[in-house]
Amino acid sequence: MSVRGGCLCGAVRYAITGPLRPIVACHCTQCRKTSGHHVAATSAPRETVEIDGAVTWYASSQAARRGFCGICGSNLFWDGPGTHISIFAGTLDGDPGVQLAGHIFCQDKGAYYDISDGLPQRSQDDPTLTTQVT
Numbered sequence: 001m002s003v004r005g006g007c008l009c010g011a012v013r014y015a016i017t018g019p020l021r022p023i024v025a026c027h028c029t030q031c032r033k034t035s036g037h038h039v040a041a042t043s044a045p046r047e048t049v050e051i052d053g054a055v056t057w058y059a060s061s062q063a064a065r066r067g068f069c070g071i072c073g074s075n076l077f078w079d080g081p082g083t084h085i086s087i088f089a090g091t092l093d094g095d096p097g098v099q100l101a102g103h104i105f106c107q108d109k110g111a112y113y114d115i116s117d118g119l120p121q122r123s124q125d126d127p128t129l130t131t132q133v134t
Contacts, residue, residue: 005092007074011053014076016087018048022101023089024129027109030060034068035075035088038109042098043084043130084131102129 006013031039056070067077078086102120
């Protein structure tokens, strides 16, 4: 499997050669603040992700950092503890072969929208959702 993606302006491109986790929507305050809404992300083992171009990293907490394009501002990655790096699904090219599997940090979601797709909703993180790999 090989999936590619990148930022809006094309200055940062990436290729993933390993398995992807199903997409999870995160409604935490940090994701909402960095994206303007919730974030939909997949993840892949770090060693299977090759990044070309200069990613700007922001330490959003003591445990994690967020990667974006310093030119166009596209949010690309969330990098926290563990063996995987999260990739924002909207930056993937074409059909990555994975679908939305559920929602995490729903207690922090914006008051202006409802989650009504029938998928699992968790008030906090859920390792059952966030560690699945296809």
